[in-house]
Amino acid sequence: MGTNAKLFRAIVVLGASLTAGGCKDEPCATCVPDAVASVDAATTDAPRDAPGDAMVDAILIL
Amino acid sequence: MIERSAAIDELSAETQAELAALWQQRAASESSVRGVFIQLVAELVATGAHADVIALARRATEDEAKHARICAELAAVYRGGAPIEVIPTAVRLPDYGEAPRMRAALHVVNLCCIGETIATAFVEACVAECAWPELREVHGHHLADEIHHARIGWAHLVSLTSDERGQVALRIPELLRAQVQAWEARLAELPEKGIAGHGYPPRATLIAVVHGAVRDLVLPGFEYVGVDPSQARGWFETHAASTALPARR
Numbered sequence: 001m002g003t004n005a006k007l008f009r010a011i012v013v014l015g016a017s018l019t020a021g022g023c024k025d026e027p028c029a030t031c032v033p034d035a036v037a038s039v040d041a042a043t044t045d046a047p048r049d050a051p052g053d054a055m056v057d058a059i060l061i062l
Numbered sequence: 063m064i065e066r067s068a069a070i071d072e073l074s075a076e077t078q079a080e081l082a083a084l085w086q087q088r089a090a091s092e093s094s095v096r097g098v099f100i101q102l103v104a105e106l107v108a109t110g111a112h113a114d115v116i117a118l119a120r121r122a123t124e125d126e127a128k129h130a131r132i133c134a135e136l137a138a139v140y141r142g143g144a145p146i147e148v149i150p151t152a153v154r155l156p157d158y159g160e161a162p163r164m165r166a167a168l169h170v171v172n173l174c175c176i177g178e179t180i181a182t183a184f185v186e187a188c189v190a191e192c193a194w195p196e197l198r199e200v201h202g203h204h205l206a207d208e209i210h211h212a213r214i215g216w217a218h219l220v221s222l223t224s225d226e227r228g229q230v231a232l233r234i235p236e237l238l239r240a241q242v243q244a245w246e247a248r249l250a251e252l253p254e255k256g257i258a259g260h261g262y263p264p265r266a267t268l269i270a271v272v273h274g275a276v277r278d279l280v281l282p283g284f285e286y287v288g289v290d291p292s293q294a295r296g297w298f299e300t301h302a303a304s305t306a307l308p309a310r311r
Contacts, residue, residue: 004278007182007209012283015213019112019221053154058172058244059098061129061181061208062088062252 064132066139067194069259080253081260082141086148089133093150096126098173099211101154105166112221115170118214125207132200158233167222167230168237174215176241176280182208183275184245187268193259201261219287227289234284234294238276242298245272246305273302 001009070078099122106116130148138145155169185205192198219227249268256264263271276298284291 003186004183004274007186007275008279008282010209011179011182011212011279012216012286015216016220016287018114018118018213018217053097053152055156056153057156057240058177059091059095059153059155060177060244060248061091061095062184062248 064135064139064196064200066142067196069194070140073257073260077257078140078142081257081262082137084252084262085133085137085140086146089130089137089148090150092126092130092133093148094153095173096123096130097150097152098155098169099123099126102166102169102173105162105169106218109163109166111166111218115214115218115221118210118217122207122211122214125211129204129207132204136197136200164226164229167218167226168233170215170218171230171234172237172241174212175219175283176215176238176276178208178212178215179279179283180241180245180272180275182212183271183279184268187263187271188261191256191258191263192261197261216283216287219284219289224288227287231284231290234289234291235297238280238291238294239297239301242272242276242301269305277302 073081099119103116103119103123106119130150131145134145134148155172157165158168160168182205185201185208189198189201189205192201219230222230246269249265249272252265252268253262254265256262256267281291281295281298284294
């Protein structure tokens with residue numbers, strides 16, 4: 001098995017298997033245990049409003 | 063603390079300084095990535111992501127802080143002095159004009175499905191270019207962490223509804239284009255011939271590695287989790303063919 005084939009299995013196949021048992025058709029209490037009560041709360045919590053942050057299209061490790 | 067290898071003393075002072083600067087830059091980048099993961103954790107919690115996805119993303123914030131420290135230590139080893147404190151640039155990803163749950167999904171795709179997945183192939187190529195054991199060990203641990211970070215994306219996509227995955231598919235071309243162009247721009251700043259034995263393969267090799275990761279990991283990954291990547295694949299293959307010659311300058 002080539003390097004990328006091993007990475008594909010380690011990343012995509014095993015990653016997808018982590019949540020594959022959850023509900024795929026409708027968000028529910030089982031697969032969304034930490035859901036907040038409203039979209040407003042989610043919008044407020046999301047740090048998109050953080051002042052002074054520079055917006056970037058992509059962030060890299062190097 | 064990382065011990066200075068005799069392999070460093072064999073380098074010219076100029077190359078040692080170059081490697082110190084490269085690792086200091088990577089320390090800053092890792093620190094900025096940590097900031098984006100912190101943003102992502104908040105979004106995932108707020109929009110009801112799967113508990114395992116949130117746990118992995120929280121772990122990633124700790125990993126990136128560790129990576130930043132280690133990169134700063136490596137910079138110090140090459141420079142021959144004490145580590146310089148990393149002052150990260152505070153960055154965030156675009157909101158894409160989407161509602162919070164879809165915005166979180168697009169951030170996961172950008173950062174994890176594409177960025178961190180490409181990063182695994184990049185770090186693996188760096189491991190192969192390490193001549194001293196401690197450097198190889200650093201890259202090896204880094205690779206293991208990047209694999210966990212990349213999994214976040216694929217795990218999250220599977221947990222979305224089929225309708226949400228359909229919406230994600232429409233945005234894949236622009237996200238992939240942004241990531242690929244960012245990688246190519248950064249690789250263009252790295253040493254053209256690489257630095258043999260010190261974790262930096264030649265630039266042309268790294269471009270091929272990044273393109274190979276897109277072709278073998280990212281695009282098939284989307285297919286695997288039910289997100290149609292056909293438009294993105296069309297753009298990528300045209301782009302890869304057109305940039306092949308400049309990348310090998």
